[in-house]
Amino acid sequence: MEASARSKYIRQSPTKLRIISELLVGKNVDEALSILDSLPNKGTLTLKKTINSALANAKQKKDSVDNFKIKTISVDEGPSLKRFRAATMGRAVTIKKRMSHLTVVLEDKSEPGAE
Numbered sequence: 001m002e003a004s005a006r007s008k009y010i011r012q013s014p015t016k017l018r019i020i021s022e023l024l025v026g027k028n029v030d031e032a033l034s035i036l037d038s039l040p041n042k043g044t045l046t047l048k049k050t051i052n053s054a055l056a057n058a059k060q061k062k063d064s065v066d067n068f069k070i071k072t073i074s075v076d077e078g079p080s081l082k083r084f085r086a087a088t089m090g091r092a093v094t095i096k097k098r099m100s101h102l103t104v105v106l107e108d109k110s111e112p113g114a115e
Contacts, residue, residue, distance in 0.1 A: 002071065003058030004105045007050045010043075013098040014077045017043045021073040021102075029055060029068045029106065046102065047073075054104045062108070071107035075100055 010017070020043050024032040032051060036044045051070070059065050078099030084092040 001108045003054050005050050005054035007102040010046050010100045012043045014075045014100045017075045017100050024070050050104045054106045067110040068106045069109050071105045074103040
């Protein structure tokens with residue numbers, strides 16, 4: 001059985017979130033949450049929230065959520081906010097404030113189809 005959760009329009013660049021999410025794929029949910037607790041990055045709060053949401057979605061379908069592992073974490077690029085900053089000689093330089101869309105998929109390890 002799979003359970004998923006999505007967080008959209010996160011004000012964090014996708015490249016920074018991908019660095020954190022690569023550490024978590026394939027890990028048990030409890031282990032992944034403890035890894036997130038020890039990291040100092042800003043995106044850990046959003047990842048933790050999304051993983052907990054996926055776990056709550058799994059609990060709706062199944063009574064026991066002890067054997068879930070993280071199957072995939074997909075970090076997609078959202079829209080960018082365009083801002084301008086003053087530069088030398090009267091020019092303006094574009095600054096892109098990037099957003100992310102985050103999808104977490106959990107998989108039940110106790111099922112026969114799971115690895």
